[in-house]
Amino acid sequence: METIDQVVRNALDEISPPRVAARPWEAVITVRSPQARLWRRRPLLAMLGASAGLAAIILALVLAWPFGGQGNTNFLDRAAAAIGSGPVLHVTIESGFGATVVDLKTGTHSFVHGSEELWFDPTRGVRDLTSFRGVVQGDVTYKSGRVAYLDKTLSFLAIGYRQALRNGTARILGNATINGSPVTWIRIDTQMLPDTSDGKLHEWAHDVAVSNDTFKPVATRETRDGELSPDGISTIASIETLPSGSGDFTKPNPTQNEVSSFARTGSLSISQATKLLGQAPLTAGREVFGLKLSRIAKEVRRQGLDRATGQWKTTHEGITLYYGEPSGGGIGVPPPTGRYLQVAETKTPDLGFIRGVRGYFPPEGELLTFGGHYGLMQRDGIYVSIEASDEQLLVQGARRLAG
Helix, strand or coil, X not given: CCCHHXXXXXXXXXXXXXXXXXXXXXXXXXXXXXXXXXXXXXXXXXXXXXCHHHHHHHXXXXXXXXXXXXXXXXXXXXXXXXXXCCCEEEEEEEEEXXXXXXXXXXXXXXXXXXXXXXXXXCCCEEEEEEEECCEEEEEEEEECCCCCHHHHHHHHHHHHHHHHHHHCCCEEEEEXXXXXXXXXXXXXXXXXXXXXXXXXXXXXXXXXEEECCCCCEEEEEEEECCEECCCCCEEEEEEEEECCCCCCCCCCCCCCCCCEEEEEECCCCHHHHHHHHCCCCCCCCCEECCEEEEEEEEEEEEEEEECCCCEEEEEEEEEEEEECCXXXXXXXXXXXXXXXXXXXXXXXXXXXXXXXXXXXXXXXXXXXXXXXXXXEEEECCEEEEEEECCHHHHHHHHHHHHC
């Protein structure tokens, strides 16, 4: 069986140069609130893609790998040995991605995290299971040696960390407190890499917080030029190494998403909207914060096109209410240029209707928001997806809909 060094070197032979691809940081650095995190990371977690964000977390987690090395401090040696020496790494993370729950009666805001469970075996690959409030968002396995961005990045980061321990480049940054417990932040990796948004070099770094009591990793973070990533700090709920053969790496990769279609058309009256929906629609009234109800459109979502027959596997219908200036874009293209509130309603919360998460809707009385501009709620059997130009309008609209 190949050693981890051999697996890493084989993967690195395919990388030139072996570095983490830069993310469009400027495009996300302006979204600093934790509410934005789940929506921004959905392509990775909900749609089962691979990104530098996950790779950065894995980089930090391999601190727990029992590499040892020359020149390490006693603290680093104890941290490396704290979780044993098994060849399989198993980690559960309370990730930085998540959403904000708004109690529509009291207006109270609270942040909820998603979770990510990872198994890493240098010979079998990576198993990545993500969930949100107990609902699975994605489950995918990357086989060892697969020519894929995540596989390459994991291998590179694993060997990079090992080298950092051996040559003394890993360094202790200082003490802090996380969730009331004392920790020590350790800088694992620093690279000068270009950002695709400005073409300039920036300092990208990955840090791990190690418990001063157990010497186990308890959190990770990524920074650019000293600024914390919009993903924030990810908390490690548990971490361990397991014996050879542990963990299930047989989960197949998902097939490509089925062909889908989405359209909003027409202009309906309240009575027509009621007939289409099967019951009276939820409305925020004729006006919200000076924005008038200017249009109600029919929404049609189709999934699973049979190319041979031209028939769709499923078709769902709903309505969309638009509050705002009709000249400002309204429903469709171009998008609104001014303040607006857009409320989509359906009786069938299929994947084409839900954004931000998969297969989950908050209970009645709650609004689940992402980035302060998008939210999900339900009432009286009607599922609602809301978009707004600002958070105040989003929450006020939702409270009106909740009655």
